[in-house]
Amino acid sequence: MTERKVYSKLGEALAKGEFILTGELEPEKTCDLSHTIQEAKDMAPYVIAANVTDSPLGIVTINSMAASHIIQKEANLEVIWQLTVRDVNKLGIAGMIMGGHALGLRNILSLTGDHTALGDMSESKPVFDLDSATLVKLVREMVDTGAINGHEIKHPPTLHVGAAANPNAEPMEAEILKIGRKAEAGCEFIQTQVVYDLDRTIEFLTEIKKYKVPLLLGIFPMKSYGMAKGFDTFVPGVSVPKNILAKWKGIKTDYSTDKKMQKEAYDQANYEFFKPFITELRKKNLLAGIHCMAVHYPRIFPKLMEIIKS
Amino acid sequence: MVVITTKKPTEEVIEALENYKIKKLAIVSCGTCAALCQTGGTEGAKEWNDLLIEKGYEITAVIVSEDVCDNRVMKKDLRKIDDEIQESDAILTASCGLGAQSIVKVLENKYPEKPVLVSNNTKFIGMTERIGRFYMRCRACGDCYLNYTGGICPIATCAKGLMNGPCGGMVDGKCEVGNYEKDCGWVLIFNRLKAIDRLDLFSRLRDARDWSESGHQQEVVFR
Ligand code: SF4
Numbered sequence: 111m112t113e114r115k116v117y118s119k120l121g122e123a124l125a126k127g128e129f130i131l132t133g134e135l136e137p138e139k140t141c142d143l144s145h146t147i148q149e150a151k152d153m154a155p156y157v158i159a160a161n162v163t164d165s166p167l168g169i170v171t172i173n174s175m176a177a178s179h180i181i182q183k184e185a186n187l188e189v190i191w192q193l194t195v196r197d198v199n200k201l202g203i204a205g206m207i208m209g210g211h212a213l214g215l216r217n218i219l220s221l222t223g224d225h226t227a228l229g230d231m232s233e234s235k236p237v238f239d240l241d242s243a244t245l246v247k248l249v250r251e252m253v254d255t256g257a258i259n260g261h262e263i264k265h266p267p268t269l270h271v272g273a274a275a276n277p278n279a280e281p282m283e284a285e286i287l288k289i290g291r292k293a294e295a296g297c298e299f300i301q302t303q304v305v306y307d308l309d310r311t312i313e314f315l316t317e318i319k320k321y322k323v324p325l326l327l328g329i330f331p332m333k334s335y336g337m338a339k340g341f342d343t344f345v346p347g348v349s350v351p352k353n354i355l356a357k358w359k360g361i362k363t364d365y366s367t368d369k370k371m372q373k374e375a376y377d378q379a380n381y382e383f384f385k386p387f388i389t390e391l392r393k394k395n396l397l398a399g400i401h402c403m404a405v406h407y408p409r410i411f412p413k414l415m416e417i418i419k420s
Numbered sequence: 421m422v423v424i425t426t427k428k429p430t431e432e433v434i435e436a437l438e439n440y441k442i443k444k445l446a447i448v449s450c451g452t453c454a455a456l457c458q459t460g461g462t463e464g465a466k467e468w469n470d471l472l473i474e475k476g477y478e479i480t481a482v483i484v485s486e487d488v489c490d491n492r493v494m495k496k497d498l499r500k501i502d503d504e505i506q507e508s509d510a511i512l513t514a515s516c517g518l519g520a521q522s523i524v525k526v527l528e529n530k531y532p533e534k535p536v537l538v539s540n541n542t543k544f545i546g547m548t549e550r551i552g553r554f555y556m557r558c559r560a561c562g563d564c565y566l567n568y569t570g571g572i573c574p575i576a577t578c579a580k581g582l583m584n585g586p587c588g589g590m591v592d593g594k595c596e597v598g599n600y601e602k603d604c605g606w607v608l609i610f611n612r613l614k615a616i617d618r619l620d621l622f623s624r625l626r627d628a629r630d631w632s633e634s635g636h637q638q639e640v641v642f643r
Protein backbone atom coordinates (compact mmCIF):
# COMPACT_ATOMS: atom_id res chain seq x y z
CA MET A 111 0.00 0.00 0.00
CA THR A 112 1.21 3.48 -0.82
CA GLU A 113 1.54 5.95 1.99
CA ARG A 114 -1.71 7.54 3.01
CA LYS A 115 -1.96 11.14 1.84
CA VAL A 116 -3.54 13.64 4.16
CA TYR A 117 -5.84 16.43 3.02
CA SER A 118 -7.86 17.25 6.12
CA LYS A 119 -7.87 17.11 9.90
CA LEU A 120 -10.03 14.03 9.67
CA GLY A 121 -7.59 12.43 7.25
CA GLU A 122 -4.69 13.29 9.50
CA ALA A 123 -6.33 11.87 12.64
CA LEU A 124 -7.25 8.67 10.82
CA ALA A 125 -3.73 8.31 9.48
CA LYS A 126 -2.31 8.77 12.97
CA GLY A 127 -4.79 6.32 14.41
CA GLU A 128 -6.20 8.82 16.91
CA PHE A 129 -9.54 7.86 18.39
CA ILE A 130 -11.93 10.51 17.12
CA LEU A 131 -15.42 11.87 17.45
CA THR A 132 -17.49 13.22 14.57
CA GLY A 133 -20.88 14.92 14.75
CA GLU A 134 -23.80 15.50 12.47
CA LEU A 135 -25.54 18.65 11.24
CA GLU A 136 -28.83 18.68 9.41
CA PRO A 137 -29.45 21.89 7.49
CA GLU A 138 -33.13 22.45 6.80
CA LYS A 139 -35.33 23.85 4.09
CA THR A 140 -34.00 27.37 4.46
CA CYS A 141 -31.52 29.82 3.00
CA ASP A 142 -30.43 30.97 6.45
CA LEU A 143 -28.03 28.65 8.22
CA SER A 144 -27.60 30.57 11.46
CA HIS A 145 -29.12 27.82 13.63
CA THR A 146 -26.96 25.13 12.11
CA ILE A 147 -23.89 27.34 12.36
CA GLN A 148 -24.60 27.86 16.07
CA GLU A 149 -24.93 24.12 16.57
CA ALA A 150 -21.68 23.60 14.68
CA LYS A 151 -19.96 26.12 16.98
CA ASP A 152 -21.31 24.31 20.02
CA MET A 153 -19.90 20.97 18.93
CA ALA A 154 -16.67 22.34 17.45
CA PRO A 155 -14.59 21.98 20.65
CA TYR A 156 -15.32 18.26 20.81
CA VAL A 157 -15.55 16.84 17.32
CA ILE A 158 -12.86 16.64 14.70
CA ALA A 159 -15.43 17.18 11.95
CA ALA A 160 -19.17 17.09 11.39
CA ASN A 161 -21.27 15.56 8.63
CA VAL A 162 -23.58 17.87 6.72
CA THR A 163 -26.57 15.96 5.40
CA ASP A 164 -27.85 15.95 1.81
CA SER A 165 -31.66 16.13 1.83
CA PRO A 166 -32.20 13.10 4.08
CA LEU A 167 -35.37 11.04 3.51
CA GLY A 168 -35.57 12.68 0.12
CA ILE A 169 -36.99 15.81 1.75
CA VAL A 170 -35.43 18.77 -0.01
CA THR A 171 -33.20 21.06 2.04
CA ILE A 172 -30.57 23.64 1.22
CA ASN A 173 -27.88 22.07 -1.00
CA SER A 174 -25.30 20.18 1.08
CA MET A 175 -22.27 21.49 -0.80
CA ALA A 176 -23.29 25.11 -0.22
CA ALA A 177 -24.22 24.41 3.40
CA SER A 178 -20.96 22.54 4.01
CA HIS A 179 -18.95 25.46 2.69
CA ILE A 180 -20.80 28.06 4.73
CA ILE A 181 -20.73 26.02 7.95
CA GLN A 182 -17.04 25.26 7.57
CA LYS A 183 -16.27 28.93 7.08
CA GLU A 184 -18.61 30.47 9.63
CA ALA A 185 -18.28 27.94 12.44
CA ASN A 186 -14.66 27.15 11.80
CA LEU A 187 -15.44 23.44 11.97
CA GLU A 188 -14.24 20.98 9.37
CA VAL A 189 -17.11 19.27 7.60
CA ILE A 190 -17.73 15.89 6.07
CA TRP A 191 -19.79 16.74 3.05
CA GLN A 192 -22.50 14.14 2.52
CA LEU A 193 -23.02 13.64 -1.17
CA THR A 194 -25.74 11.35 -2.45
CA VAL A 195 -25.96 9.94 -5.97
CA ARG A 196 -29.72 10.46 -5.98
CA ASP A 197 -29.98 13.84 -7.64
CA VAL A 198 -27.06 14.36 -10.00
CA ASN A 199 -25.54 12.26 -12.78
CA LYS A 200 -21.89 11.27 -13.03
CA LEU A 201 -20.95 14.32 -15.08
CA GLY A 202 -22.65 16.64 -12.60
CA ILE A 203 -21.07 14.92 -9.61
CA ALA A 204 -17.59 15.13 -11.12
CA GLY A 205 -18.15 18.87 -11.48
CA MET A 206 -19.37 19.07 -7.90
CA ILE A 207 -16.28 17.28 -6.62
CA MET A 208 -14.10 19.95 -8.23
CA GLY A 209 -16.48 22.64 -7.01
CA GLY A 210 -16.48 21.22 -3.49
CA HIS A 211 -12.71 21.26 -3.38
CA ALA A 212 -12.63 24.83 -4.67
CA LEU A 213 -15.00 25.77 -1.84
CA GLY A 214 -12.58 24.32 0.69
CA LEU A 215 -14.27 20.98 1.37
CA ARG A 216 -11.87 18.14 2.04
CA ASN A 217 -14.03 15.18 3.14
CA ILE A 218 -16.87 13.51 1.29
CA LEU A 219 -19.20 10.86 2.61
CA SER A 220 -20.50 8.93 -0.36
CA LEU A 221 -24.14 7.89 0.03
CA THR A 222 -26.84 6.43 -2.16
CA GLY A 223 -29.48 8.72 -0.70
CA ASP A 224 -33.08 7.97 0.16
CA HIS A 225 -35.27 7.51 -2.90
CA THR A 226 -37.05 10.58 -4.25
CA ALA A 227 -40.32 8.64 -3.96
CA LEU A 228 -40.08 8.88 -0.15
CA GLY A 229 -39.69 12.63 0.11
CA ASP A 230 -41.64 15.82 -0.42
CA MET A 231 -40.75 16.22 -4.10
CA SER A 232 -41.56 12.71 -5.21
CA GLU A 233 -42.21 13.94 -8.75
CA SER A 234 -38.43 14.44 -9.20
CA LYS A 235 -36.46 12.10 -11.41
CA PRO A 236 -34.44 9.62 -9.33
CA VAL A 237 -31.01 9.76 -10.96
CA PHE A 238 -28.76 7.12 -9.36
CA ASP A 239 -26.33 7.19 -12.28
CA LEU A 240 -23.59 6.22 -9.83
CA ASP A 241 -23.99 4.28 -6.61
CA SER A 242 -22.20 4.74 -3.30
CA ALA A 243 -19.30 2.49 -4.37
CA THR A 244 -18.80 3.98 -7.83
CA LEU A 245 -18.89 7.48 -6.35
CA VAL A 246 -16.04 6.47 -4.03
CA LYS A 247 -14.20 5.17 -7.07
CA LEU A 248 -14.79 8.40 -8.99
CA VAL A 249 -13.45 10.56 -6.16
CA ARG A 250 -10.37 8.39 -5.84
CA GLU A 251 -9.78 8.48 -9.57
CA MET A 252 -9.97 12.26 -9.64
CA VAL A 253 -7.80 12.69 -6.55
CA ASP A 254 -5.21 9.99 -7.15
CA THR A 255 -4.79 10.21 -10.91
CA GLY A 256 -5.66 13.87 -11.37
CA ALA A 257 -7.82 12.91 -14.31
CA ILE A 258 -11.32 11.78 -15.28
CA ASN A 259 -11.56 9.10 -17.96
CA GLY A 260 -7.93 9.86 -18.76
CA HIS A 261 -8.62 13.56 -19.28
CA GLU A 262 -6.36 15.67 -17.12
CA ILE A 263 -7.82 17.93 -14.48
CA LYS A 264 -5.74 21.09 -14.48
CA HIS A 265 -5.81 21.46 -10.72
CA PRO A 266 -7.14 18.19 -9.35
CA PRO A 267 -9.19 17.98 -6.16
CA THR A 268 -7.72 16.63 -2.95
CA LEU A 269 -10.39 15.15 -0.74
CA HIS A 270 -10.91 12.10 1.42
CA VAL A 271 -13.87 9.88 0.71
CA GLY A 272 -15.76 7.66 3.11
CA ALA A 273 -18.88 5.56 2.96
CA ALA A 274 -21.62 4.14 5.14
CA ALA A 275 -22.24 0.66 6.53
CA ASN A 276 -25.22 -0.82 8.27
CA PRO A 277 -24.51 -3.39 11.00
CA ASN A 278 -28.27 -3.88 11.41
CA ALA A 279 -28.66 -5.08 7.81
CA GLU A 280 -30.20 -8.48 7.26
CA PRO A 281 -28.92 -10.53 5.42
CA MET A 282 -25.69 -9.38 7.04
CA GLU A 283 -23.50 -11.30 4.59
CA ALA A 284 -24.79 -9.21 1.68
CA GLU A 285 -23.91 -6.03 3.57
CA ILE A 286 -20.46 -7.33 4.44
CA LEU A 287 -19.66 -8.19 0.83
CA LYS A 288 -20.92 -4.77 -0.20
CA ILE A 289 -18.48 -3.13 2.23
CA GLY A 290 -15.81 -5.19 0.48
CA ARG A 291 -16.73 -3.49 -2.79
CA LYS A 292 -16.57 -0.04 -1.20
CA ALA A 293 -13.16 -0.88 0.23
CA GLU A 294 -12.01 -2.06 -3.19
CA ALA A 295 -13.27 1.22 -4.66
CA GLY A 296 -10.90 3.07 -2.31
CA CYS A 297 -13.09 4.04 0.61
CA GLU A 298 -10.95 5.72 3.31
CA PHE A 299 -13.30 5.60 6.28
CA ILE A 300 -16.65 4.16 7.21
CA GLN A 301 -19.39 5.61 9.36
CA THR A 302 -22.03 3.16 10.47
CA GLN A 303 -25.76 3.40 10.85
CA VAL A 304 -26.89 3.79 14.46
CA VAL A 305 -26.44 0.64 16.53
CA TYR A 306 -27.82 -0.53 19.87
CA ASP A 307 -27.20 -4.26 19.70
CA LEU A 308 -23.71 -4.96 21.01
CA ASP A 309 -23.43 -8.62 19.99
CA ARG A 310 -24.54 -7.94 16.48
CA THR A 311 -22.20 -4.97 16.21
CA ILE A 312 -19.25 -7.06 17.38
CA GLU A 313 -20.06 -9.76 14.84
CA PHE A 314 -20.38 -7.26 12.01
CA LEU A 315 -17.30 -5.21 12.84
CA THR A 316 -15.20 -8.33 13.31
CA GLU A 317 -16.25 -9.50 9.85
CA ILE A 318 -15.43 -6.24 8.07
CA LYS A 319 -12.13 -5.76 9.87
CA LYS A 320 -10.45 -7.63 7.02
CA TYR A 321 -11.13 -4.73 4.68
CA LYS A 322 -8.89 -2.50 6.82
CA VAL A 323 -11.01 0.63 6.56
CA PRO A 324 -11.06 2.81 9.72
CA LEU A 325 -14.51 2.65 11.21
CA LEU A 326 -16.52 5.26 13.08
CA LEU A 327 -19.41 3.76 15.01
CA GLY A 328 -22.75 5.51 14.58
CA ILE A 329 -24.47 6.22 17.88
CA PHE A 330 -27.59 8.15 18.71
CA PRO A 331 -27.69 9.47 22.28
CA MET A 332 -31.32 10.23 23.04
CA LYS A 333 -32.07 13.67 24.38
CA SER A 334 -35.49 12.75 25.76
CA TYR A 335 -38.01 9.94 25.95
CA GLY A 336 -39.87 11.47 22.99
CA MET A 337 -36.68 11.36 20.94
CA ALA A 338 -36.01 7.73 21.86
CA LYS A 339 -39.57 6.71 21.08
CA GLY A 340 -39.57 8.65 17.82
CA PHE A 341 -36.31 7.09 16.74
CA ASP A 342 -37.61 3.64 17.57
CA THR A 343 -40.82 4.20 15.62
CA PHE A 344 -39.64 6.17 12.63
CA VAL A 345 -36.18 4.90 11.75
CA PRO A 346 -36.68 1.73 9.73
CA GLY A 347 -34.47 -1.19 10.59
CA VAL A 348 -33.22 0.20 13.91
CA SER A 349 -35.00 -0.51 17.15
CA VAL A 350 -34.18 1.03 20.50
CA PRO A 351 -33.97 -1.73 23.13
CA LYS A 352 -37.02 -2.01 25.39
CA ASN A 353 -35.03 -1.51 28.59
CA ILE A 354 -33.70 1.80 27.27
CA LEU A 355 -37.16 2.99 26.35
CA ALA A 356 -38.38 2.03 29.82
CA LYS A 357 -35.49 3.82 31.51
CA TRP A 358 -36.01 6.98 29.45
CA LYS A 359 -39.72 6.88 30.18
CA GLY A 360 -38.89 6.62 33.86
CA ILE A 361 -36.72 9.74 33.65
CA LYS A 362 -39.50 11.60 31.91
CA THR A 363 -42.00 10.85 34.69
CA ASP A 364 -39.66 10.94 37.67
CA TYR A 365 -38.33 14.39 36.91
CA SER A 366 -41.37 15.93 35.27
CA THR A 367 -41.28 18.93 37.59
CA ASP A 368 -37.57 19.63 37.48
CA LYS A 369 -36.37 20.07 33.92
CA LYS A 370 -32.80 20.71 34.94
CA MET A 371 -32.59 17.46 36.88
CA GLN A 372 -34.35 15.69 34.03
CA LYS A 373 -31.75 16.85 31.53
CA GLU A 374 -28.96 15.71 33.79
CA ALA A 375 -30.63 12.34 34.24
CA TYR A 376 -30.97 11.85 30.48
CA ASP A 377 -27.34 12.82 29.91
CA GLN A 378 -26.22 10.46 32.66
CA ALA A 379 -28.35 7.61 31.29
CA ASN A 380 -26.76 8.07 27.85
CA TYR A 381 -23.35 8.03 29.45
CA GLU A 382 -24.12 4.85 31.34
CA PHE A 383 -25.43 3.07 28.25
CA PHE A 384 -22.78 4.11 25.76
CA LYS A 385 -19.71 3.87 27.98
CA PRO A 386 -19.63 0.07 28.32
CA PHE A 387 -20.82 -0.32 24.72
CA ILE A 388 -18.00 1.75 23.27
CA THR A 389 -15.40 0.49 25.74
CA GLU A 390 -16.13 -3.11 24.81
CA LEU A 391 -15.72 -2.43 21.08
CA ARG A 392 -12.54 -0.47 21.64
CA LYS A 393 -11.10 -3.25 23.73
CA LYS A 394 -11.65 -5.54 20.78
CA ASN A 395 -9.85 -3.03 18.60
CA LEU A 396 -12.79 -2.60 16.24
CA LEU A 397 -13.16 1.17 16.21
CA ALA A 398 -11.33 4.22 14.92
CA GLY A 399 -13.83 6.52 16.52
CA ILE A 400 -17.42 7.48 17.15
CA HIS A 401 -19.88 9.24 14.91
CA CYS A 402 -22.59 10.87 16.99
CA MET A 403 -25.74 11.35 14.96
CA ALA A 404 -27.82 13.07 17.60
CA VAL A 405 -28.70 16.45 16.12
CA HIS A 406 -29.75 19.36 18.34
CA TYR A 407 -28.09 17.75 21.37
CA PRO A 408 -24.67 19.39 21.60
CA ARG A 409 -24.84 19.23 25.40
CA ILE A 410 -23.98 15.54 25.23
CA PHE A 411 -20.55 16.06 23.68
CA PRO A 412 -18.60 16.68 26.91
CA LYS A 413 -19.99 13.38 28.23
CA LEU A 414 -19.00 11.57 25.05
CA MET A 415 -15.53 13.06 25.33
CA GLU A 416 -15.30 11.64 28.83
CA ILE A 417 -16.07 8.19 27.44
CA ILE A 418 -13.56 8.58 24.66
CA LYS A 419 -10.81 9.84 26.92
CA SER A 420 -11.35 7.21 29.60
CA MET B 421 -42.45 -10.70 -23.64
CA VAL B 422 -45.32 -8.29 -23.38
CA VAL B 423 -45.48 -4.55 -23.51
CA ILE B 424 -47.67 -3.85 -20.51
CA THR B 425 -50.36 -1.23 -20.85
CA THR B 426 -53.10 0.14 -18.62
CA LYS B 427 -56.15 2.11 -19.68
CA LYS B 428 -56.13 5.86 -19.50
CA PRO B 429 -59.09 7.30 -17.62
CA THR B 430 -62.01 7.58 -20.06
CA GLU B 431 -62.36 11.32 -19.41
CA GLU B 432 -58.76 11.87 -20.47
CA VAL B 433 -59.36 10.12 -23.80
CA ILE B 434 -62.62 11.98 -24.40
CA GLU B 435 -60.88 15.25 -23.58
CA ALA B 436 -58.26 14.48 -26.21
CA LEU B 437 -60.94 13.70 -28.79
CA GLU B 438 -62.70 16.97 -27.96
CA ASN B 439 -59.45 18.86 -28.05
CA TYR B 440 -58.87 17.64 -31.61
CA LYS B 441 -62.54 18.31 -32.48
CA ILE B 442 -63.03 14.71 -33.56
CA LYS B 443 -66.49 13.53 -34.62
CA LYS B 444 -65.75 10.43 -36.71
CA LEU B 445 -63.04 7.96 -35.95
CA ALA B 446 -61.61 4.52 -36.64
CA ILE B 447 -60.47 2.28 -33.81
CA VAL B 448 -57.36 0.11 -34.15
CA SER B 449 -56.89 -2.40 -31.37
CA CYS B 450 -53.92 -4.66 -30.63
CA GLY B 451 -54.68 -8.37 -30.54
CA THR B 452 -51.44 -9.35 -28.86
CA CYS B 453 -49.94 -7.54 -25.83
CA ALA B 454 -52.83 -5.14 -25.23
CA ALA B 455 -55.29 -8.02 -25.55
CA LEU B 456 -53.42 -9.84 -22.78
CA CYS B 457 -53.48 -6.70 -20.64
CA GLN B 458 -57.21 -6.27 -21.36
CA THR B 459 -56.56 -2.82 -22.76
CA GLY B 460 -57.08 -3.85 -26.39
CA GLY B 461 -58.03 -6.96 -28.31
CA THR B 462 -61.58 -7.64 -29.44
CA GLU B 463 -63.06 -6.72 -26.11
CA GLY B 464 -61.16 -3.47 -25.75
CA ALA B 465 -62.18 -2.48 -29.26
CA LYS B 466 -65.83 -3.24 -28.56
CA GLU B 467 -65.73 -1.35 -25.28
CA TRP B 468 -64.43 1.81 -26.93
CA ASN B 469 -66.83 1.37 -29.84
CA ASP B 470 -69.89 1.14 -27.57
CA LEU B 471 -68.77 3.90 -25.27
CA LEU B 472 -67.97 6.34 -28.04
CA ILE B 473 -71.20 5.64 -29.91
CA GLU B 474 -73.08 6.29 -26.70
CA LYS B 475 -71.27 9.59 -26.39
CA GLY B 476 -72.37 10.55 -29.91
CA TYR B 477 -69.24 9.76 -31.91
CA GLU B 478 -69.42 8.07 -35.28
CA ILE B 479 -67.21 5.01 -35.57
CA THR B 480 -66.15 4.39 -39.15
CA ALA B 481 -64.27 1.12 -38.60
CA VAL B 482 -63.00 -1.16 -35.88
CA ILE B 483 -60.09 -3.52 -36.49
CA VAL B 484 -58.11 -5.81 -34.26
CA SER B 485 -54.61 -6.34 -35.60
CA GLU B 486 -52.12 -8.93 -34.40
CA ASP B 487 -49.12 -6.68 -34.84
CA VAL B 488 -49.99 -3.02 -34.60
CA CYS B 489 -46.35 -2.27 -33.87
CA ASP B 490 -45.17 -3.89 -37.11
CA ASN B 491 -45.29 -1.34 -39.93
CA ARG B 492 -45.72 -4.08 -42.54
CA VAL B 493 -48.73 -5.61 -40.85
CA MET B 494 -50.28 -2.21 -40.23
CA LYS B 495 -49.82 -1.19 -43.84
CA LYS B 496 -51.70 -4.29 -44.93
CA ASP B 497 -54.45 -4.02 -42.33
CA LEU B 498 -55.04 -0.31 -42.82
CA ARG B 499 -55.24 -0.72 -46.57
CA LYS B 500 -58.33 -2.85 -46.00
CA ILE B 501 -60.12 0.04 -44.32
CA ASP B 502 -58.68 2.80 -46.45
CA ASP B 503 -62.09 4.27 -47.37
CA GLU B 504 -63.11 4.42 -43.73
CA ILE B 505 -59.81 6.03 -42.75
CA GLN B 506 -60.31 8.59 -45.44
CA GLU B 507 -63.63 9.68 -43.97
CA SER B 508 -62.38 9.60 -40.36
CA ASP B 509 -61.18 12.64 -38.47
CA ALA B 510 -58.74 10.52 -36.47
CA ILE B 511 -57.63 7.05 -35.42
CA LEU B 512 -57.88 5.90 -31.83
CA THR B 513 -55.51 3.13 -30.82
CA ALA B 514 -56.06 0.52 -28.13
CA SER B 515 -52.46 -0.63 -28.12
CA CYS B 516 -49.15 0.48 -26.67
CA GLY B 517 -47.30 3.63 -27.68
CA LEU B 518 -45.44 1.67 -30.33
CA GLY B 519 -48.70 0.75 -32.00
CA ALA B 520 -49.80 4.37 -32.20
CA GLN B 521 -46.46 5.43 -33.65
CA SER B 522 -46.50 2.57 -36.11
CA ILE B 523 -49.81 3.92 -37.46
CA VAL B 524 -48.45 7.47 -37.59
CA LYS B 525 -45.53 6.14 -39.60
CA VAL B 526 -47.64 4.06 -41.98
CA LEU B 527 -50.08 6.89 -42.67
CA GLU B 528 -47.56 9.73 -42.78
CA ASN B 529 -47.56 10.09 -46.56
CA LYS B 530 -51.12 9.35 -47.47
CA TYR B 531 -52.90 10.99 -44.52
CA PRO B 532 -50.44 13.38 -42.88
CA GLU B 533 -53.36 15.45 -41.53
CA LYS B 534 -54.98 12.64 -39.50
CA PRO B 535 -54.28 12.60 -35.78
CA VAL B 536 -53.54 9.23 -34.16
CA LEU B 537 -54.56 9.15 -30.49
CA VAL B 538 -53.85 6.73 -27.66
CA SER B 539 -56.25 5.27 -25.12
CA ASN B 540 -53.61 3.46 -23.07
CA ASN B 541 -50.60 4.21 -20.93
CA THR B 542 -47.57 2.09 -21.79
CA LYS B 543 -45.98 0.94 -18.55
CA PHE B 544 -43.10 -1.45 -19.12
CA ILE B 545 -41.79 -4.62 -20.69
CA GLY B 546 -43.38 -7.21 -18.46
CA MET B 547 -43.13 -10.74 -17.28
CA THR B 548 -46.48 -12.48 -16.96
CA GLU B 549 -47.22 -14.48 -13.85
CA ARG B 550 -50.83 -14.90 -14.89
CA ILE B 551 -53.41 -12.66 -16.50
CA GLY B 552 -53.64 -9.54 -14.41
CA ARG B 553 -50.22 -10.00 -12.81
CA PHE B 554 -47.40 -8.45 -14.77
CA TYR B 555 -44.01 -7.45 -13.42
CA MET B 556 -41.31 -5.18 -14.77
CA ARG B 557 -38.22 -7.37 -14.87
CA CYS B 558 -36.21 -5.77 -17.67
CA ARG B 559 -35.74 -2.16 -18.70
CA ALA B 560 -34.04 -2.93 -21.99
CA CYS B 561 -30.85 -1.27 -20.83
CA GLY B 562 -28.95 -2.41 -23.89
CA ASP B 563 -26.13 -4.25 -22.10
CA CYS B 564 -27.53 -7.22 -20.22
CA TYR B 565 -25.97 -7.99 -16.84
CA LEU B 566 -27.91 -11.14 -16.05
CA ASN B 567 -24.87 -13.40 -16.43
CA TYR B 568 -23.33 -11.63 -13.44
CA THR B 569 -26.40 -11.19 -11.28
CA GLY B 570 -27.81 -14.68 -11.11
CA GLY B 571 -30.41 -14.05 -13.78
CA ILE B 572 -32.11 -11.28 -11.79
CA CYS B 573 -32.06 -7.79 -13.23
CA PRO B 574 -30.57 -5.11 -10.96
CA ILE B 575 -31.96 -2.34 -13.11
CA ALA B 576 -35.57 -3.45 -13.01
CA THR B 577 -35.78 -5.09 -9.58
CA CYS B 578 -33.78 -2.49 -7.63
CA ALA B 579 -35.83 0.67 -7.11
CA LYS B 580 -32.71 2.75 -7.75
CA GLY B 581 -31.30 0.59 -10.53
CA LEU B 582 -28.05 0.33 -8.58
CA MET B 583 -25.04 -1.58 -9.84
CA ASN B 584 -23.70 -2.21 -6.33
CA GLY B 585 -26.52 -2.89 -3.90
CA PRO B 586 -28.15 -3.46 -1.53
CA CYS B 587 -28.37 0.14 -0.36
CA GLY B 588 -29.00 1.39 3.16
CA GLY B 589 -32.72 1.44 2.43
CA MET B 590 -32.98 -2.33 2.66
CA VAL B 591 -34.59 -3.69 5.81
CA ASP B 592 -34.98 -7.43 6.31
CA GLY B 593 -34.71 -8.06 2.60
CA LYS B 594 -37.33 -5.45 1.69
CA CYS B 595 -36.99 -2.16 -0.18
CA GLU B 596 -37.51 1.30 1.29
CA VAL B 597 -39.62 2.24 -1.73
CA GLY B 598 -43.20 1.05 -1.36
CA ASN B 599 -43.32 0.72 2.41
CA TYR B 600 -40.99 -2.28 2.70
CA GLU B 601 -43.48 -4.51 0.93
CA LYS B 602 -41.45 -5.35 -2.18
CA ASP B 603 -38.36 -7.52 -2.13
CA CYS B 604 -35.04 -5.70 -2.39
CA GLY B 605 -33.69 -6.61 -5.83
CA TRP B 606 -30.16 -6.85 -4.51
CA VAL B 607 -31.16 -9.30 -1.81
CA LEU B 608 -32.85 -11.40 -4.49
CA ILE B 609 -29.60 -11.27 -6.45
CA PHE B 610 -27.62 -12.17 -3.33
CA ASN B 611 -29.86 -15.15 -2.55
CA ARG B 612 -29.77 -16.37 -6.11
CA LEU B 613 -25.99 -16.09 -6.46
CA LYS B 614 -25.61 -17.84 -3.14
CA ALA B 615 -27.86 -20.66 -4.33
CA ILE B 616 -25.76 -21.17 -7.46
CA ASP B 617 -22.58 -20.84 -5.41
CA ARG B 618 -21.39 -17.70 -7.18
CA LEU B 619 -21.09 -15.14 -4.38
CA ASP B 620 -17.79 -14.23 -6.01
CA LEU B 621 -19.92 -12.45 -8.60
CA PHE B 622 -21.84 -10.65 -5.86
CA SER B 623 -18.60 -9.44 -4.29
CA ARG B 624 -17.40 -7.90 -7.51
CA LEU B 625 -17.28 -4.11 -7.74
CA ARG B 626 -19.23 -3.19 -10.84
CA ASP B 627 -18.69 -0.01 -12.79
CA ALA B 628 -21.46 2.49 -13.27
CA ARG B 629 -23.58 1.87 -16.34
CA ASP B 630 -22.23 3.23 -19.59
CA TRP B 631 -24.84 5.52 -21.09
CA SER B 632 -22.80 6.66 -24.07
CA GLU B 633 -24.75 4.43 -26.45
CA SER B 634 -28.03 4.04 -24.63
CA GLY B 635 -28.67 7.60 -23.47
CA HIS B 636 -30.31 8.65 -26.69
CA GLN B 637 -32.28 7.29 -29.67
CA GLN B 638 -31.74 3.59 -30.26
CA GLU B 639 -32.01 1.48 -33.35
CA VAL B 640 -30.95 -1.93 -34.50
CA VAL B 641 -30.30 -1.90 -38.22
CA PHE B 642 -28.48 -4.83 -39.76
CA ARG B 643 -29.65 -4.79 -43.33
S1 SF4 C 1 -29.64 -6.00 -17.33
FE1 SF4 C 1 -31.81 -5.89 -16.88
S2 SF4 C 1 -32.53 -4.15 -18.07
FE2 SF4 C 1 -30.57 -4.70 -18.89
S3 SF4 C 1 -31.09 -6.06 -20.58
FE3 SF4 C 1 -30.64 -7.36 -18.80
S4 SF4 C 1 -32.62 -7.74 -17.87
FE4 SF4 C 1 -32.88 -6.01 -19.26
Ligand code: SF4
Nearest residue numbers: 578585587595604605
Ligand atom coordinates in the same frame (compact mmCIF):
# COMPACT_ATOMS: atom_id res chain seq x y z
S1 SF4 D 1 -33.51 -1.41 -0.89
FE1 SF4 D 1 -32.72 -2.80 -2.43
S2 SF4 D 1 -34.14 -2.62 -4.17
FE2 SF4 D 1 -34.53 -0.90 -2.82
S3 SF4 D 1 -33.28 0.73 -3.67
FE3 SF4 D 1 -32.03 -0.25 -2.09
S4 SF4 D 1 -30.85 -1.81 -3.15
FE4 SF4 D 1 -32.47 -1.18 -4.53
